[in-house]
Amino acid sequence: MQTNDSVSGHDAASDACGAANSVVRRYHAGQPIAGPEPDWLAQETPLALEYNGISHATVLATPCDLEDLALGFSLTEGILRSPSDLHDMDIVESSQGYIAQLTIASACFSQLKQRRRTLAGRTGCGLCGLESLDDVVRPLPPVAGPAQPIEPSAILRAMDALKRVQPLHQQTGATHAAAWADLSGEILHVREDVGRHNALDKLIGVLMQRRSPHDTSCGFALITSRASFEMVQKTASVGIPAVVAVSAPTHYAVQTAEELGVMLIGFARQRDFTVYTHSHYLA
Structure with missing residues (x-):
């Protein structure tokens, strides 16, 4: 899967992952301005996240950098305490999308099962499917601040x-x-x-x-x-x-x-x- 670590010199027409070609007709003031022409559409694909063989959540995502998404989601949702709690990860393509198969520390998996959360696939809402208000606001320590003042x-x-x-x-x-x-x-x-x-x-x-x-x-x-x-x-x-x-x-x-x-x-x-x-x- 393609990544975007390079932040300079990208040619959007050739290097961007997650885009699919389509054919469109353009109009202006109700009148066609050209015949059919090619256009690019962003892809939106289901990604199922499985932890130690158990399905937990499905999100709709652009199908690139999925390893980053799976790790970031697991950390920011409090499923992993730190990156070291992730022992292994495989991204598997299926006929319906992708599956992120994560093997995580037993303590994290035990906590995950206790939470019994079911997240609906979404692109806009970040809180769909949470079971209680306690799932929305997680106790977090305050951030220490930047290493030096930001200009x-x-x-x-x-x-x-x-x-x-x-x-x-x-x-x-x-x-x-x-x-x-x-x-x-x-x-x-x-x-x-x-x-x-x-x-x-x-x-x-x-x-x-x-x-x-x-x-x-x-x-x-x-x-x-x-x-x-x-x-x-x-x-x-x-x-x-x-x-x-x-x-x-x-x-x-x-x-x-x-x-x-x-x-x-x-x-x-x-x-x-x-x-x-x-x-x-x-x-």
Whole structure:
């Protein structure tokens, strides 16, 4: 499966995974402007997650970087305590989609069975299928903050670069992206998906790989969507100190970010952004 670790030099027409060809007819003012022509559509495929042979959840996702998605989902949903709790993973293609077969530590599997959660497949809602309010808000320790103050110019640099490193969105216009930038504003990783939660889980998955996990205090996350409560909770669960969103945050997201020590920035467009919490993280 193709990955997007390189954030420069992408040719969207040839390198983006997760796109399928279609034929369309374009109209303007009710009149056709051309004959049938090719176009690209973002793929949306079921991914079933199995833990120690037991099916737990199914999400609808763009079928690339699925290993990152499975690991990130498992961490941000509290199924794994750390990447070391994942012993093995296989991504298996089936006639209906993909299956992520994860072998996890026995203590994690025991806890998972006790939770008895059933998640419905989704691309937009991050809380569908939860059994109780206790499943929504997980107790998390506050984030320590960035390793050093973040320059506002670094945020502007990263947001400007983000526009150029989304090959799948350039092809289809139908995907979200989540990116990781270092404290200078250089984007190091980008993950794309039809679902904003999936894109963030993919990013967290690549950041938390077992072999060489990043120091999450040495950078910040960027998302091409609104900042919801769950997006803040996911980043806080792995110690990311700042989230920069293109769109608006919700009130619950701001409240959660304040409590968990996450600097939350919204409306990051062109040369402007709005800081909602922990502005003292800025230089």
